[in-house]
Amino acid sequence: MKHAIEATYPVEFREADAQRLGAELDHHDSVVLMGMKRVGISNFLRFFLNHPAIGSTYIKNDSTQLFIIVDLNDLVERDVYPFWTLVLTRIVDSIQKSGMPEAVKRESRRIFVKSIQLKDLFFTVESVRKLIGEIHQNNIYPTIFLMRFDRIGDIITPELFNNLQGLKEVAKQKLSYVFTSFRPLYELSPTVLTKSSLSVFAHDMYLAPAKETDSRIILGTLMNRYHASISEKIADTLVTLSGGHVQYLHLALLRMMDETSLPADEAGSIAMLARDEQIHLLSEELFDSFTKGEKDVLLAVHRRTTIDDEARRQAAYLWNTGVVGAHGRIFSPLFAAYLETLTAIHAGNGEFTKKEHLLFGFLKSHEGNLCEREAIIEAVWPESKDLGVSDWAIDRLVARVRSKLKHQGNIYEVMTVKTRGYKLTNHQ
Missing domain, CATH: 1.10.10.10 (Winged helix-like DNA-binding domain superfamily/Winged helix DNA-binding domain)
Incomplete structure (x- = not known):
């Protein structure tokens, strides 16, 4: 995440979310950071991990922090040994970039090389434990960011979870985790990650769609990246239609840039963007990420059908993640347009898009x-x-x-x- 453009955002970007996450890490607590698919968790964390003023503004325990970023998108094979190898790799990378003594850096490189040569799961896990212990002994408090943890739900075993918990013990409870996932962890592996075990291990934190001011910051960096020149009216339309969802905003901007004749009004923009293949696929992915009960409630909300308290309780995820907002409003007009299409049947003609x-x-x-x-x-x-x-x-x-x-x-x-x-x- 070096040289992330998000490091240039104002420190007030997603201020309430940054305050909440900073407070958790300030107390060495662990967090499950959740949001609807593609909403912008990675965007927020690139800001949090790279902005130079984050530590002084939001983490106030006057300790030296070491952020260890493990993006599980980097896993080619989703299995236990590759998982721990990736964790070890990122710990060693973080140590090399830190201000720790050269002897510790040299030892971490030696351990890593031996682990790669042995290809032994037990040795790899023990190597992770040893290096976490070294970090703690140097009065540094590590936080391991396990990004896209939902990618490995099918390989989570009691032993893997116990080893994750054990690292906190090695660091004398001064190690924090930040898991990112689009669903609660107890849904990924219900027999291992039970609600009761997670209640004392990590706190849930939901990341809702960005506010308008934050969306404009994101849009500004996207426009700079693509050298885009759009009118204030089109910028307003993009912010409104994306509903604070980063991927919708990104894809909508790209589509607008490709258009030689832009729609005259918001309704025309919705119609054009909702037909875009990538935006439609994103809407489909988002809807498919909900449970059957959540889908039923969401469609009922969209149709303005009355929802009883029990149905709303069962579908609380929709409100927690901001899919449904105040007064039953669907967060994005683009997603609402997709919901409208679900009542229609599209046979297709067999031609490739x-x-x-x-x-x-x-x-x-x-x-x-x-x-x-x-x-x-x-x-x-x-x-x-x-x-x-x-x-x-x-x-x-x-x-x-x-x-x-x-x-x-x-x-x-x-x-x-x-x-x-x-x-x-x-x-x-």
Whole structure:
């Protein structure tokens, strides 16, 4: 996260959220930072982790902090040993960049090399424990940011959770975790991460869509990045239609930049943007992330149907994350427009959309060979690479291409290589 543009944001950016997170870390508590999919958690954390005034403004325990950033999007294989190897790698990286003694840095490099050579899970976990102990002994308080923790829900075991808890003991309870997830942790692995065990381990914190002033800050940096020149009226429209959702804002700006003839009013902008393939896919991903009960309640809210207290309690996630706001308002007109389409049936004509065509063309150019996730992202979503592309979006696009190939009676078939990627095969 070095040289993040978010470091230039005003220190008041998402002030209430920064105050809450800073207070938790000030007391060495751990946090599960949740929000609806693609809402902007990574954007907020890039600000929090890189802004030079964060420590003096929001973390006031006068201690030296070491932020260890473990982005689980970097996991090629979602398994326990690769997880701990990535954690160890990021700890060593953080130590090298810190002001710790050269002897500690040298020892951490030695431990890392030995761990890679041995490829032993027990030694790797013990190496993590040893280095966390070294950090604490140097009077430094570490915080491990486990970004996109929901990616590894299916590999969480009691042993893995016990080892995470054990690191706090090694650091004499002076270590904090920040987990990011679009769902509560107890939903990722209910038999391991129980509500009772999590209640004393980490506090839930929901990140709602950004306020208008914060959205304008984000939009300004996006415009600088793309050298975009848009009118104040269009900027107002983008902020309003995105509803504080960073990915909606990003995609809407890109679409507006591509248009030679812009809509005359907000209704026209909604109609144009809601039809955009990437925006539609984002809306689909967001809706699919809800439980069946939440979907039913959300559609009822959208139709202005009365919701009883029990239904609202069961679907509290919608209000906690800001999907539904005051007076039953859906956070974004773009998402509300998507909800309108759910009552219609679209049969489709079997033709590839732009993104489907890009994916098929890329797979075909590597026919018979494994195409890994990162390579697919670079080929199909080059404009979204920095913000990240979710596993869901990739899997959904592949499923659509696979279905259309079958519908067309095509000789090609997309095969899944578990945890790795996909390859195109000729089944003739």
